[in-house]
Amino acid sequence: xxxxxLCLVLILVALLGCKGDPDIVTEGDYxxxxxxxxxxxxxxxxxxxxxxxxxxxxLTPKGRSDDDTIGSSDDEMKVHGGEVINRxxxxxxxxxxxxxRALDYANSRIYLGSGSAGQxxxxxxxSGQLVAIKHIHRTAMSGSFTREADGLSKVRHPNLVCxxxxxxxxxxxxxxxxxxxxxxxxxxxxxxxxxxxWPTRVKxxxxxxxxxxxxxxxxDGCIVHRDIKLTNILLTEDMEPKLSDFGLAxxxxxxxxxVFTDVRGTIGYMDPxxxxxxxxxxxxxIYSFGVVVLQLLSGRKVIELDIVARDSLTKKxxxxxxxxxxxxxxxxxxxxxxxxxxxxxxxxxxGVLCVAHSSVGRPTIKDVYEEMDKAWRNTNTKATRSRxxxxxxxxxxxxxxxxx
Numbered sequence: 001x002x003x004x005x006l007c008l009v010l011i012l013v014a015l016l017g018c019k020g021d022p023d024i025v026t027e028g029d030y031x032x033x034x035x036x037x038x039x040x041x042x043x044x045x046x047x048x049x050x051x052x053x054x055x056x057x058x059l060t061p062k063g064r065s066d067d068d069t070i071g072s073s074d075d076e077m078k079v080h081g082g083e084v085i086n087r088x089x090x091x092x093x094x095x096x097x098x099x100x101r102a103l104d105y106a107n108s109r110i111y112l113g114s115g116s117a118g119q120x121x122x123x124x125x126x127s128g129q130l131v132a133i134k135h136i137h138r139t140a141m142s143g144s145f146t147r148e149a150d151g152l153s154k155v156r157h158p159n160l161v162c163x164x165x166x167x168x169x170x171x172x173x174x175x176x177x178x179x180x181x182x183x184x185x186x187x188x189x190x191x192x193x194x195x196x197x198w199p200t201r202v203k204x205x206x207x208x209x210x211x212x213x214x215x216x217x218x219x220d221g222c223i224v225h226r227d228i229k230l231t232n233i234l235l236t237e238d239m240e241p242k243l244s245d246f247g248l249a250x251x252x253x254x255x256x257x258x259v260f261t262d263v264r265g266t267i268g269y270m271d272p273x274x275x276x277x278x279x280x281x282x283x284x285x286i287y288s289f290g291v292v293v294l295q296l297l298s299g300r301k302v303i304e305l306d307i308v309a310r311d312s313l314t315k316k317x318x319x320x321x322x323x324x325x326x327x328x329x330x331x332x333x334x335x336x337x338x339x340x341x342x343x344x345x346x347x348x349x350x351g352v353l354c355v356a357h358s359s360v361g362r363p364t365i366k367d368v369y370e371e372m373d374k375a376w377r378n379t380n381t382k383a384t385r386s387r388x389x390x391x392x393x394x395x396x397x398x399x400x401x402x403x404x
Contacts, residue, residue, distance in 0.1 A: 290354025
């Protein structure tokens with residue numbers, strides 16, 4: 001420190017010049033400096049050094065102890081109070097005890113359904129938030145768990161069900177999702193106490209096309225869901241659709257097609273080319289989505305289609321489009337009075353193109369989305385206009401009553 005100060009002094013002496021300076025006197029090889037100047041020369045550098053150290057300390061992140069990290073060389077995970085930040089985009093790691101408490105909050109487990117790799121139950125977190133907890137089948141543990149967790153944590157979209165966290169204690173594995181209060185699309189199509197309105201159906205199809213467009217044009221390559229069907233489209237409290245069950249998804253990357261030995265999915269929704277040749281493409285999802293479109297238009301009350309039911313549905317739709325059968329036969333009778341024929345025909349034609357036997361004849365997801373969005377904007381405009389007319393009519397009737 002003293003050497004540094006002396007060096008600063010000598011440098012200042014050299015810069016300022018010693019001759020004629022009343023505060024600096026030279027005597028041979030020595031330099032005599034008045035106390036006032038010496039104080040300035042010492043205090044100023046010390047103050048600057050202290051200021052520099054304070055700035056560096058402020059800008060430097062707080063150090064972490066060795067106990068805070070586990071496997072940091074492999075970027076594995078950092079644990080603090082059960083929370084895990086790792087390569088799965090910071091998903092919360094639940095303990096087995098936390099999962100058990102969430103599942104048994106009502107003293108009995110509430111079964112919601114099953115997915116491609118496990119059974120799904122309703123749960124409640126300590127905060128009171130409802131969640132859906134999937135218990136992974138033992139036979140699916142080898143790949144589905146890691147694939148679904150890793151895939152969903154990296155792929156985010158408003159119409160993809162959100163993954164909150166996971167639990168892996170060796171013997172059991174769980175995935176914790178956001179809870180969709182209105183169940184799946186199949187359940188809503190089958191309900192006898194309420195009917196999915198025409199505008200709601202069109203919006204669901206538009207939003208599903210939106211999330212498929214996102215997956216198929218992902219920056220890392222085309223992501224094929226592989227299991228699009230009514231039961232895998234969940235509905236929130238506000239009837240917003242959420243595509244779920246990402247366990248079978250495949251990343252095709254730069255290759256246009258791939259051949260897989262494990263043909264998996266739901267038979268009534270599966271692409272015929274995929275079934276026959278094990279050739280998976282983005283067009284495979286387009287086919288499945290086309291079947292969903294035809295089910296929503298017709299109101300066909302079938303949750304899990306088989307090949308016979310699927311072929312019957314697609315053939316009838318094609319006959320209507322070609323004029324062999326009347327359009328009225330394909331419209332769900334429960335929404336016939338509110339359907340706009342122009343929009344219905346537009347969506348029906350898109351659905352028929354999607355279920356073309358050959359993938360060559362199917363539209364891309366961009367084309368599908370554009371047509372669905374066009375139908376939704378048209379439907380929404382007419383629905384808004386209709387509501388305004390009803391309100392105007394009610395106001396006029398009310399005014400007439402007041403006048404009387």
